[in-house]
Amino acid sequence: MADNLTPSESAVLIVLMAEAREISNPELQERYQITLTGTSRTKLNNLGYVRSVKVGRAYAHVLDDKGWDRVHQGLNFDSPRARALGAALTALHDNLRERVLPHGAYRRFAEMFSRTAEPPAPGDDLEARIRKLYGSLAPQPGAWVKHTAVRRRLSEVPEEALDEAFHLLSQAEDVEMMPESNQKTLTEEDRRNAVRAGGQDTHLMAIGAR
Known part of the structure; x- marks a missing residue:
């Protein structure tokens, strides 16, 4: 990839993937003995991988859409000072992508690490998957x-099936x-993904507001 991520920046993406929520620098320090600051924070923000907001006196971070991709x-x-740890992370990450996801109930890491109450069963329908993904993205119901x-996060699903599921x-x-x-x-992508509802093209959804 042309983004030239350092081993530390790659590790931060993995931590934010696993947390799947907004997490502050003080909590990152307490739980993992790392923080995201300075040039690395600016770089990951500018790449669209991480969204950072000031909460009090510290920054909090969450994996953004491009980061999930x-x-x-x-x-x-590949860190020269920690080759064994780097090899372990590479092996874990590669096998999650290449062996676990293709054969499991989850299709994307966003689903796997979602903080919704329960994982999708193999027989779950598409509407149920959309609801679970909404729950992982929305800060609260509604x-x-x-x-x-x-x-x-459902890029492997045919567009026609997604269109029908959103319509329902x-x-x-x-x-x-x-x-x-x-x-x-x-964006053009937003316009393509519009759902016709109530006689107008819609671009946003809320579940559990009523």
């Missing part, structure tokens, strides 16, 4: 989440969908 690709853990953010969801009593109020912020 990035952890599905090879990462650099929060607005982009259709695009959910669909990116739009009719559920506990689901609301609305257009993006600032249309100028919409």
Whole structure:
């Protein structure tokens, strides 16, 4: 990859993947003896891999959409000062991507590490998977989440099937969908992923608001 991630930056992505939530530098220090600061924070923010916000006097970090995509690709853990640890991380990460995900109930790391109550069963339908993904992305029930953010995590599902599942969801009593109020912020991907509901193209969904 052309992003030239250092072993430390790659390790931070793995930690944020495993946590699958917003976590502050003080908590990172307490739990893992690491922090994300300075040039590495700026680099990961600019690449779109990590979103960082100031909470009090410290920064808190969460893996962003591009970060979730990035952890599905090879990462650099080759540190001359810790070759055994780097080899262990590489082996674990590669086997999760190449052996565990293709044969398990989960299709994406975002699903695997989601903090929703229970994992998807092999027979779960697509609507159930969308609901679980929404739960992993929304800070609380009823929060607005982009259709695009959910669909990116279901990239292996045919578009026609996703379109139908979102259409059915739009009719559920506990689901609301609305257009993006600032249309100028919409990307081409957002427009492609719009769901026709209530006679208008919607770009955001909320579950559990009613």
